[in-house]
Amino acid sequence: MSESILSVEGLSVRIAGLHILQGVSFDVAPTGVTVLLGRNGVGKTTTLRAIVGLTPRNGEVRGTVRMGAQSLLARPTHRLVRGGLGYVPEDRCVFAGLTVAENLRLAERRGTTPAYDKVFALFPELDRRGRQRAGSLSGGQQQMLAIGRVLLNDNRLLLVDEPTKGLAPKVVTEVAEVLERVAESVPVLLVEQNLAVVRRLARDAVVLSAGRVAWAGNARELLLETALTKSLLGVGASEVHS
Numbered sequence: 656m657s658e659s660i661l662s663v664e665g666l667s668v669r670i671a672g673l674h675i676l677q678g679v680s681f682d683v684a685p686t687g688v689t690v691l692l693g694r695n696g697v698g699k700t701t702t703l704r705a706i707v708g709l710t711p712r713n714g715e716v717r718g719t720v721r722m723g724a725q726s727l728l729a730r731p732t733h734r735l736v737r738g739g740l741g742y743v744p745e746d747r748c749v750f751a752g753l754t755v756a757e758n759l760r761l762a763e764r765r766g767t768t769p770a771y772d773k774v775f776a777l778f779p780e781l782d783r784r785g786r787q788r789a790g791s792l793s794g795g796q797q798q799m800l801a802i803g804r805v806l807l808n809d810n811r812l813l814l815v816d817e818p819t820k821g822l823a824p825k826v827v828t829e830v831a832e833v834l835e836r837v838a839e840s841v842p843v844l845l846v847e848q849n850l851a852v853v854r855r856l857a858r859d860a861v862v863l864s865a866g867r868v869a870w871a872g873n874a875r876e877l878l879l880e881t882a883l884t885k886s887l888l889g890v891g892a893s894e895v896h897s
């Protein structure tokens with residue numbers, strides 16, 4: 656593989672006495688989508704949050720995370736974000752009481768030109784619904800806002816946590832289409848449980864199990880190995896190929 660955009664080595668996270676990650680190591684390719692997989696509660700969100708410096712204060716993080724030559728773990732989150740690490744959290748976290756336009760305006764950064772043209776080209780609905788309160792958007796529209804907000808600024812890498820969770824099948828397809836287009840210009844580390852979306856988007860896959868990386872390699876190869884998906888993800892062939 657060509658040089659990675661993100662390198663995670665020996666990442667260990669303890670929270671409230673739980674040793675959630677126990678020496679996780681993997682690389683994220685400099686282009687396309689790398690998917691982080693694993694059964695529920697295995698530590699996927701904990702991994703993304705550790706990378707972006709959002710482990711709870713009572714947690715302890717060890718190991719090394721590098722984006723290019725830069726070491727990330729000692730840096731505060733706002734610096735990482737300013738340095739081009741975009742994060743779309745699980746559950747979207749849009750400001751329900753603010754309008755779409757206000758949610759976007761909050762993401763603007765001093766000294767940079769926010770890329771409204773790019774965001775509205777990807778999500779015309781965000782332009783049309785500028786005056787609508789984010790809390791009254793559908794789940795899919797909120798997800799588009801959460802992704803659009805991050806894309807207002809330049810990113811070297813995007814971390815996206817379960818963007819299709821809880822969405823209707825048609826909207827899952829729309830979100831997948833958008834992420835596919837986004838990934839043409841910026842590499843993505845994606846947590847995703849919907850294996851049809853994984854099959855469509857991901858070139859590389861990393862599977863967590865028992866606090867460690869249990870498997871890493873080509874995503875399509877993983878999805879073709881029924882015994883592997885069953886043992887690592889707890890899903891059978893019908894779910895993989897649906």
Ligand SMILES: Nc1ncnc2c1ncn2[C@@H]1O[C@H](COP(=O)(O)OP(=O)(O)OP(=O)(O)O)[C@@H](O)[C@H]1O
Nearest residue numbers: 670671673675694695696697698699700701702711
């Ligand atoms: N702040 C916290 N305090 C205590 N335990 C936590 C905390 N954050 C995560 N955990 C525990 O760590 C484990 C991993 O959680 P995490 O959310 O990272 O898993 P996940 O793989 O993203 O799961 P899911 O697929 O269900 O979202 C779980 O057992 C969870 O309960």
